[in-house]
Amino acid sequence: MKNVIEETFGLTVLQFFDYGQYKAFRTRRKICMIVPVSHLEEDELYEMYQMGQHLLENKERNVAMFLLTKQGTLSFYYEKEKFVLLQVPFYSGPSKVYSLGRSLAQFHQKGRTLAVKISKTNRIGKWKSLWEQRLDQLEVFWRGKVNIQPLNHFDKMFVESFPYYLGLCENAIQYLVDTEIDDEPQPVDAATICHHRFTSETWKSPGCKIPTEWVFDHAGRDLAEYIRDQFDKNNEVFDAAFLEDYDRTARLSSFFWRLVYSRLLFPLHYFECIENYYLSKEEYRDEYEKKLEKMLQESGKYERYISSFSSLLSMRTRKIYLPRIHWLSPS
Numbered sequence: 001m002k003n004v005i006e007e008t009f010g011l012t013v014l015q016f017f018d019y020g021q022y023k024a025f026r027t028r029r030k031i032c033m034i035v036p037v038s039h040l041e042e043d044e045l046y047e048m049y050q051m052g053q054h055l056l057e058n059k060e061r062n063v064a065m066f067l068l069t070k071q072g073t074l075s076f077y078y079e080k081e082k083f084v085l086l087q088v089p090f091y092s093g094p095s096k097v098y099s100l101g102r103s104l105a106q107f108h109q110k111g112r113t114l115a116v117k118i119s120k121t122n123r124i125g126k127w128k129s130l131w132e133q134r135l136d137q138l139e140v141f142w143r144g145k146v147n148i149q150p151l152n153h154f155d156k157m158f159v160e161s162f163p164y165y166l167g168l169c170e171n172a173i174q175y176l177v178d179t180e181i182d183d184e185p186q187p188v189d190a191a192t193i194c195h196h197r198f199t200s201e202t203w204k205s206p207g208c209k210i211p212t213e214w215v216f217d218h219a220g221r222d223l224a225e226y227i228r229d230q231f232d233k234n235n236e237v238f239d240a241a242f243l244e245d246y247d248r249t250a251r252l253s254s255f256f257w258r259l260v261y262s263r264l265l266f267p268l269h270y271f272e273c274i275e276n277y278y279l280s281k282e283e284y285r286d287e288y289e290k291k292l293e294k295m296l297q298e299s300g301k302y303e304r305y306i307s308s309f310s311s312l313l314s315m316r317t318r319k320i321y322l323p324r325i326h327w328l329s330p331s
Contacts, residue, residue, distance in 0.1 A: 001034070001078055008069045008076045009085060020206025024088070031088040032067060035212050037075060038082045044120045045074045045084065045212070051114060051121075051193045052211040058110045062089050062208045089208055100200065101245025104226075107209075108219040109250060111193030123217040124191040128176055131266055135169045138162070138271060141278075154289045158274055161296055165267045171325055172266035178323070179258040186253040191216055198222035199229040220256055224263035231305050232269065238308060261322050264306045270295060303328045 002013045005025070014026045022033045037045060049066045056063050064086040066074055075082050123130070142162045145155055194217040195202055203209060215221075223246065230239050246252070273295060277288035295302075307328040 004076065004078050005034075005085070009067060010070050019088070022206060024206075033064065033086045033088060033206065033210075035084050035086055035210070036081060037084050037212055040082075040212065041120065042075065047116075047118050047121045047216070048211040048214055049074055050116050051111070051118075051214055051216070054114045054116075055107075055110055055193065055209070058113070060107060060110055060209070062203070064088055064208045064210050066211065084212065086210060086212070088206075099245045100203075101242040101247075102249045103203075104198070104222060105246045105249035108192045108194070108222070111219075112190050114193065114216075118191075118216040121215045122191070123194075123215050123221070127263070127266075128173055131169065131173055131176075134271060135166070135173075138274065139166065154277055154285070154292065157289075157292050157296060161270075161292075164299070165270045168265060168267045172262050175265055175323075175325070176259070176262040179255060179262060183253075183255040183258060185255045188250055188253055189218060189255050189259075192219050194219060194221045195225070197229075198225045200226065200233070218256075218259055219250075220259040220263060224260045225268075227260070227264060227309065228269060231302060238305070258322060261306070261310065264309065265325065 002016075002025075005011060005013055011027050011032070014028070016023060016025045018024070019031070019033055022035055024031055024033045040048075045066075052063055052066060056065060067085040067087055068074065069076055075084050077083070139162075142159065145151070145159050148155075151159060193214050196213050196215055198221075202213070223243070226242065227239070270292075273288055273291050277285055277292070280288065307325075310322040310324060
């Protein structure tokens with residue numbers, strides 16, 4: 001790897017070390033992360049590079065910057081795997097008063113001014129078709145499992161739980177469709193730079209903003225995934241301060257909140273757990289089995305959690321009313 005990097009980029013690698021979930025190395029003047037990107041096409045990487053350049057030009061703090069090879073390309077290969085190098089930004093120190101909600105709102109505001117055409121990483125307006133496609137694929141797989149005997153413990157949990165989550169998916173898709181019919185998007189609903197999955201840890205580890213984790217989408221994506229992750233970490237403790245700080249910085253529309261709610265209804269955490277279990281090696285499957293067990297035990301709590309989000313929003317804003325999903329646990 002050292003030889004390949006030195007030859008491809010013209011850098012002198014002094015020392016390798018772990019940096020968050022990535023490998024990194026020092027040169028005399030910089031720290032670079034080695035990010036695996038075999039799952040990304042070159043066109044996607046170029047769009048991520050453009051997003052990164054846009055945010056850097058707009059003085060967004062702590063954005064990692066793509067390094068180009070000597071040939072001017074973004075990626076390189078090592079042992080049949082594809083990688084990019086991202087230069088870790090120099091820190092000017094954290095803000096005196098750090099608010100994640102406000103910082104994310106400002107990040108999204110800058111992302112909305114991106115002038116280049118984004119197509120490969122664009123997810124805006126595509127949630128319905130992507131959700132339906134994912135649901136159809138899992139349903140076909142589930143039907144196959146139903147007819148196979150004997151089933152292991154995970155198979156049984158999946159076979160028995162899928163009809164419930166199918167119902168949740170259908171509710172989420174219908175809620176999304178109704179929102180697009182009944183409500184009007186506002187300027188705050190324009191596409192922006194978002195994260196594949198945004199959590200409270202996204203900007204902490206490895207401590208910078210990583211372009212290979214971005215998509216171009218509605219900002220509600222990041223808020224919904226943050227709220228979903230908070231349930232996973234804190235169960236029924238709702239982080240109202242995060243939403244208030246965000247809303248204070250970028251006043252949100254009812255269309256925005258309804259999109260967030262539809263995404264919370266869609267059980268993405270369930271899909272990812274099932275998919276990861278069947279795609280992972282045997283030694284990692286225990287982790288996903290425990291995760292699914294916990295998820296099924298807490299399904300009632302999650303219903304109450306997203307139901308309380310609806311009530312909290314109506315109470316705090318006094319303007320925005322989210323249509324209720326009547327079968328969700330009210331208390």
